[in-house]
Amino acid sequence: MSALSTLRSIDTGLNKTQLEISSGYRVNSAANNAAYWSISRTMRSDDKAMSAVQDTLALGAGMVDVTYNGMTAALSVVDEIKSKLVIAREPGVDRTKINAEITELRNQIYSIVDSSTFGGQNWLHRNDAADDTDKEIVGSFVRSPTGNVSIQTIRYSMQAPLGTKHLIDESYHNGILTNVEFARRLGTSTEWVLMNGRNHNIHPTIAVDNTTSPDDIDDMIKVVDYMIQYMADAASDLGALSSRISLQTSFASTLRATIQQGIGRLVDADMNEASTRLKALQVQQQLGDQSLSIANAQSDRIMQLFK
Numbered sequence: 001m002s003a004l005s006t007l008r009s010i011d012t013g014l015n016k017t018q019l020e021i022s023s024g025y026r027v028n029s030a031a032n033n034a035a036y037w038s039i040s041r042t043m044r045s046d047d048k049a050m051s052a053v054q055d056t057l058a059l060g061a062g063m064v065d066v067t068y069n070g071m072t073a074a075l076s077v078v079d080e081i082k083s084k085l086v087i088a089r090e091p092g093v094d095r096t097k098i099n100a101e102i103t104e105l106r107n108q109i110y111s112i113v114d115s116s117t118f119g120g121q122n123w124l125h126r127n128d129a130a131d132d133t134d135k136e137i138v139g140s141f142v143r144s145p146t147g148n149v150s151i152q153t154i155r156y157s158m159q160a161p162l163g164t165k166h167l168i169d170e171s172y173h174n175g176i177l178t179n180v181e182f183a184r185r186l187g188t189s190t191e192w193v194l195m196n197g198r199n200h201n202i203h204p205t206i207a208v209d210n211t212t213s214p215d216d217i218d219d220m221i222k223v224v225d226y227m228i229q230y231m232a233d234a235a236s237d238l239g240a241l242s243s244r245i246s247l248q249t250s251f252a253s254t255l256r257a258t259i260q261q262g263i264g265r266l267v268d269a270d271m272n273e274a275s276t277r278l279k280a281l282q283v284q285q286q287l288g289d290q291s292l293s294i295a296n297a298q299s300d301r302i303m304q305l306f307k
Helices: 002-023 034-088 095-115 181-186 214-267 271-304
Strands: 135-143 149-156
Touching (some): 002 271, 034 095, 034 135, 034 149, 034 214, 135 214, 149 214, 181 214
Antiparallel strands (some): 135 149
16 A cells, blocks of 8 residues: 555656657646746746737838838939029029929829838828828837836827918818928918829919929929928938837837746746656656555565465
8 A cells, every 4th residue: 555655646747748858848737836827827828928019019110111112212302402402593494394294293292101101001192181190109018017007108299380281282281292381481472382183273383384483493492492401300300200119019028028938937847857757757657656556565465474
């Protein structure tokens, strides 16, 4: 009976150790250690949430990069339009040819804006008031000391002092390149815009011909230069947002590694120790079998005395 009890104890330890090795956990269920299991379960759930945050940050980074590239590409084209207007200021030049170039550059801006789409979103193109809402990117998953959870976001405001940060507004005079407020602020004789939206073609578009006065060209240059300043400010905001997302992505990766390390300390099995213990238990099991055999043999000899 003593040998059988010892063997059963060894088998229990052997099964437990084999489970540790196969699963990789020393706390595999609440029965092993209820407190550690509960804590690790919550931490694993938070780790999955942080993994989702990393995915949303990647999507946000893609959107910001596309918008920034579109903004800077359009800025280069507007710089070129400004240069063409400066050339048009020179007496004797053929302004009709310059205007043809400006028209093609304007078409290029439209192409850039239409192409700056990521995941169905376009932060450079305004169609209606719904596009004016601030853009939000999920930045972090937070669990308070009391156990409450919340989602924190990284916000990008679409509002600007003279309208919005879009480049083209199809239905009104917001945006930058379709905004009449630049000319109004400068007090020009004509309320120039660089371009009109497809559904709001009511403001004079910057254009030159051989009858355009030098004063009008000067006003056009001032308006375009003012727009360039706003485009540069918007590009700077996008660059800062991109940097913020990069830092948050790095932090989320470090935080996940720390969480996973903490979970491991609570519930992971020490594989070297478990392997050594498994070998020892296997030897004990063999010795237990031999002890049981010896005990059974002694019983048989006693029984022979009664024959």
